[in-house]
Amino acid sequence: MPLGREDTIRRFEVLASATVYDVLDKMGYSNQALSAEIRPLTRGYHLAGVAFTVRGSSAASYDGRRGSAMSYEMFRSIRGGDVIVFDTGGHRLGGPWGANTGTNAKARGAAGIVLDGGTRDVRDLIDLGFPTYCRFSTPVLAHGRFQIEDFGVPISVSGQVQERVQVNPGDFVLGDDDGVVIIPEPLVEEVLKYSEAATTAEAEIRKALEGGEDREDVDRRIDRWAQLKKRAD
Numbered sequence: 001m002p003l004g005r006e007d008t009i010r011r012f013e014v015l016a017s018a019t020v021y022d023v024l025d026k027m028g029y030s031n032q033a034l035s036a037e038i039r040p041l042t043r044g045y046h047l048a049g050v051a052f053t054v055r056g057s058s059a060a061s062y063d064g065r066r067g068s069a070m071s072y073e074m075f076r077s078i079r080g081g082d083v084i085v086f087d088t089g090g091h092r093l094g095g096p097w098g099a100n101t102g103t104n105a106k107a108r109g110a111a112g113i114v115l116d117g118g119t120r121d122v123r124d125l126i127d128l129g130f131p132t133y134c135r136f137s138t139p140v141l142a143h144g145r146f147q148i149e150d151f152g153v154p155i156s157v158s159g160q161v162q163e164r165v166q167v168n169p170g171d172f173v174l175g176d177d178d179g180v181v182i183i184p185e186p187l188v189e190e191v192l193k194y195s196e197a198a199t200t201a202e203a204e205i206r207k208a209l210e211g212g213e214d215r216e217d218v219d220r221r222i223d224r225w226a227q228l229k230k231r232a233d
Contacts, residue, residue: 003189005050008172009081009111012048015195017174017181019202023194024183026228034165034180035158038114038133041122045131047175049083049111051167051182053155056096056148057089074151075101080109083173085182087155088117094142097134099124106130114173114180116157118142133175190231197227 024032054074078084084105088096097113099121105113112131119125119134152169159165165182172183183191201224208218
C-alpha cells in the first residue's frame with residue numbers, strides 16, 4: 001500500500017540528508033545533491049516535503065501586471081507539506097523572496113523554500129521559522145528586475161556533482177545543515193526504506209564506537225547497507 005503524503009514527510013523528517021544521498025548514490029543516482037552554495041539561512045533547519053516547482057528569470061522588459069498575476073496564482077496553488085523549489089534562471093541581482101512571501105507561503109502550509117538565487121529580509125525569515133535555503137542575501141528589490149514565468153513544471157537547479165539537477169513536481173526534497181537532496185518521485189518509498197535501515201545501523205555503529213570498540217571490527221560486524229545490497233541480488 002503506497003505511503004500517504006503526511007506519513008512520508010514525517011518519516012523523512014528524522015533522516016539525515018547525507019544518509020539519504022548515500023542511498024541514492026549507491027542506487028546509481030549520484031546527481032541528486034544541490035550545489036553546496038545553496039545554504040540554509042541559519043543552522044538547525046530540517047526540511048522535508050514535496051517539491052512545488054517555480055521558474056522565473058530576469059526581466060528584460062518587465063510586465064508588472066503579468067508578473068503579479070502569475071505570482072498570486074502560484075501562491076494560491078501551494079498545498080500543505082510543499083517545499084518550494086525555485087529556479088531563478090541565473091538571476092543574481094535582486095532577491096525575489098522575503099518576509100511577505102515567506103509569511104504567505106507558510107500560511108498556505110509550505111514547509112520551506114529552496115531558492116537557486118537570493119532572498120531579502122533574512123532576520124524576519126529566521127524569526128518566522130520558515131526554512132529558507134538560498135545562494136545569497138541582498139537588500140536589492142527584485143520587483144521590476146525579475147518575474148515568475150511558470151510553476152508546477154519541470155525545472156533544473158544548480159547541482160554539486162553535476163552542473164544541474166532536474167526537479168519535477170512531486171519529487172521529494174530533504175534539507176538540513178549539510179544541504180539539500182532531491183529524491184525522484186518514483187524512488188521515494190524505496191529510498192525511504194533503505195535510509196531508515198541505514199540510520200538504524202548507523203546508531204548501532206555509533207553506540208559501539210562510543211563503547212570503545214575498534215572501528216574496523218565494528219565496520220566488519222555492522223553493515224549499514226545490508227538491505228540495499230539485497231536489492232542488487
